[in-house]
Amino acid sequence: MKYRHSFHAGNFADVHKHVPLVALLQALARKDKGFLFVDTHAGRGAYDLASAAARRGAESAGGIDRFPPGTSTGQPEIDAWLEAVAAFRKARHERHAYPGSPLLARHFLRPQDRAQLVEADAGEHVELRRELRDWPRVVVENGDGFARAIAGMPPIERRALVLVDPPYEDTRADFDRAAATAKAVLERFPTGVIAIWYPIKLERDTTRWLEALAARVAPRPLLAAELWIHPRDSRVGLNGSGMAIVNAPFRLDERMRAWLPVLHQSLAAPGQGGWDLRTWGSEGVG
Numbered sequence: 001m002k003y004r005h006s007f008h009a010g011n012f013a014d015v016h017k018h019v020p021l022v023a024l025l026q027a028l029a030r031k032d033k034g035f036l037f038v039d040t041h042a043g044r045g046a047y048d049l050a051s052a053a054a055r056r057g058a059e060s061a062g063g064i065d066r067f068p069p070g071t072s073t074g075q076p077e078i079d080a081w082l083e084a085v086a087a088f089r090k091a092r093h094e095r096h097a098y099p100g101s102p103l104l105a106r107h108f109l110r111p112q113d114r115a116q117l118v119e120a121d122a123g124e125h126v127e128l129r130r131e132l133r134d135w136p137r138v139v140v141e142n143g144d145g146f147a148r149a150i151a152g153m154p155p156i157e158r159r160a161l162v163l164v165d166p167p168y169e170d171t172r173a174d175f176d177r178a179a180a181t182a183k184a185v186l187e188r189f190p191t192g193v194i195a196i197w198y199p200i201k202l203e204r205d206t207t208r209w210l211e212a213l214a215a216r217v218a219p220r221p222l223l224a225a226e227l228w229i230h231p232r233d234s235r236v237g238l239n240g241s242g243m244a245i246v247n248a249p250f251r252l253d254e255r256m257r258a259w260l261p262v263l264h265q266s267l268a269a270p271g272q273g274g275w276d277l278r279t280w281g282s283e284g285v286g
Contacts, residue, residue: 009047010060010098012267013241015081016227017165017197018104019263020243020256022084023077024161024195025108027249034112035159038152040145040181041166042102042117044127046088050096062229064098066266073266075259084108101163102128106135113137116152118145146181153188160189164196171201175209182246183216190220193247200240203232213244214280221281223248225256227263229273240273253277 008014028035049060067073067082084107088099099107102117109115115138119125125142132138141148149162162185166174175198182194196213200206206226214222228240245252260275267273 007053007056008059009100010049010064012059012063012227012229013197013199013238014098015063015066015267016225016241016263017243018101019077019081019259020195020225020245021101021104021163022081022108023252023255024193024245024249025105026077026080027252028159028161028193029108029110029113031159032112033159034110034114034157035161036152036155036157037105037109037113037115038149038160038162039102039105039115039117040149040162040164042119042124042128042140042145043100044119044124045100045102045131046092046127047098047100048094048096049098060098062267073259073262075262077255077259078262101165103131105163106132106138109137111137114155114157115139116148117141118143118148120144146177149181150184150188153185153192155189158191160192162192162194164194168199171199179209179213179216182213186217186220186246191247193245193249195246196244198242198244199238200226200228200232200242201238206232206242210242210244210278217246219281220246221248221279222246223253223256224276224278225260226276226278227260227267227273228275229268253279 071082073079084104089095089097118141119128122142129140132140164178164181168174178196185192210224223245224242226242230239232239256277264273264275
């Protein structure tokens with residue numbers, strides 16, 4: 001596998017992935033009962049935005065760097081993410097450190113919660129195990145994250161959040177497997193919350209996939225939150241990104257309508273880009 005997230009860590013798409021992830025983790029934590037967090041493509045966990053790999057594309061300049069230390073947006077979900085990043089940097093004494101989704105999630109997990117983190121690349125897996133070696137109730141695995149997510153259902157807690165975030169190197173295959181994994185997880189555990197991050201490169205392909213995903217997970221509700229900084233059919237490569245959420249917590253769509261415009265204003269050039277929120281099915285599961 002050629003993909004290395006180090007080249008893209010902290011970019012606008014990471015921001016758009018991590019703020020909804022924080023919102024989902026906080027929503028599940030409103031109930032005292034524990035839950036399982038599954039990350040199918042966990043990566044190495046921590047990234048140095050001052051490294052040669054990160055500096056090569058300087059993508060964090062259009063992402064996390066748009067929020068200087070001490071920034072307050074007035075939106076609880078965005079500010080909770082910023083506070084988690086600040087706490088991560090303070091604990092490591094590294095002002096250019098950035099937490100990937102596993103370590104970001106670890107910030108919000110409680111003693112009664114568990115995490116199953118899967119990474120296919122052996123080298124990245126070793127780094128992730130090192131990062132989380134002292135944390136109880138966290139299992140780090142080297143393998144096929146799609147398959148492991150399915151095999152782990154239903155969880156003993158009867159509550160789960162599954163983050164599906166493949167690299168989309170083989171775009172068609174990863175889109176297909178992400179949708180198939182969501183369907184298979186729901187067959188084993190119908191009330192599980194599933195969040196699929198996806199790139200926006202060609203609008204017609206994205207729309208076609210979302211419609212097919214909605215049909216595959218029906219009758220469960222589907223919520224798709226999208227953010228783009230380039231025209232949705234331009235040829236720059238990554239025009240935007242989306243989070244497709246099955247069984248979204250109650251009223252998450254309302255909160256997204258409040259903070260998606262703030263993310264758009266912060267991340268896109270003036271007069272560029274946009275955001276959208278689409279739903280299929282009924283309201284969230286609470």
